[in-house]
Amino acid sequence: MIHESHDQSLKPEARSLRHARGQLSSISRIRKPITTLKILIVVTGLLPAAALVVGVLTDALGANPVEKITHQTGTTGLAFLLITLSITPLRRMTGWHELIRIRRMLGLFAFFYATLHVLTWVVLDQFFDPYAMTKDVIKRPFITAGMTTYLLLVPLALTSSAAMIRRLGGRRWQQLHRLTYLAAIAAVVHFWWLVKADVTEPQRWALALTVLLGFRAWWTLRTRLSSRF
Numbered sequence: 001m002i003h004e005s006h007d008q009s010l011k012p013e014a015r016s017l018r019h020a021r022g023q024l025s026s027i028s029r030i031r032k033p034i035t036t037l038k039i040l041i042v043v044t045g046l047l048p049a050a051a052l053v054v055g056v057l058t059d060a061l062g063a064n065p066v067e068k069i070t071h072q073t074g075t076t077g078l079a080f081l082l083i084t085l086s087i088t089p090l091r092r093m094t095g096w097h098e099l100i101r102i103r104r105m106l107g108l109f110a111f112f113y114a115t116l117h118v119l120t121w122v123v124l125d126q127f128f129d130p131y132a133m134t135k136d137v138i139k140r141p142f143i144t145a146g147m148t149t150y151l152l153l154v155p156l157a158l159t160s161s162a163a164m165i166r167r168l169g170g171r172r173w174q175q176l177h178r179l180t181y182l183a184a185i186a187a188v189v190h191f192w193w194l195v196k197a198d199v200t201e202p203q204r205w206a207l208a209l210t211v212l213l214g215f216r217a218w219w220t221l222r223t224r225l226s227s228r229f
């Protein structure tokens with residue numbers, strides 16, 4: 001009350017200055033958790049790569065280091081892809097819209113690990129042999145699915161910046177970035193097809209992806225139905 005009456009006694013300029021200051025401080029209060037979250041993502045995102053580097057340097061990757069690197073980079077890439085896809089459902093469910101500010105970083109981590117994964121195959125498995133690589137892509141369906149995933153991720157990474165959003169226009173950018181769904185489906189298919197006997201692990205990824213895409217399908221359907229009736 002005392003505070004309010006004191007506010008009334010201030011000149012309009014001073015009042016609006018105080019109001020602006022209040023707004024700034026609440027914006028910085030919102031930004032802080034996102035900044036902390038961003039730092040946390042960078043640190044945890046770099047950990048698997050750092051562990052691999054340490055493993056290589058200390059010769060601790062076991063009997064088959066190429067296999068270990070392939071598995072680690074592939075799984076981390078897929079995990080980041082699905083975490084990226086979980087941002088929109090999380091925003092809608094929690095109302096924490098600021099989460100959008102970490103989506104690009106998560107997507108770029110997915111691309112980073114996918115690139116390391118593909119490079120492992122190109123350099124350490126196929127020894128840069130274009131003939132062997134083409135044959136592998138054509139002959140082994142799970143490699144075809146892996147290549148499809150990667151080719152879908154490339155345009156997404158290239159257009160992820162704010163400048164590209166402006167250049168393409170929001171609507172076209174959004175349409176293009178729906179390729180993320182296809183990339184995630186292709187990645188799960190890639191995993192499923194490479195497993196010979198026990199499909200438990202790819203099944204878990206498929207279930208997680210179904211839930212994430214299910215949310216989107218349900219919201220789209222609900223919006224269409226409510227606009228019709």
Ligand code: HEM
Binds near residue numbers: 072078114146149150
């Ligand atoms: C040119 C593209 C790609 C090639 C040639 C490729 C190749 C491979 C190979 C050779 C394996 C190991 C197969 C085995 O253990 O027998 C593998 C595993 C895997 N890849 Fe890829 N891959 C590609 C793209 C991707 C992408 C883009 C992702 C995901 C973002 C991905 C995710 C995985 C996963 C999750 C595994 C299984 C890891 C595990 O067993 O724990 N791959 N890939």
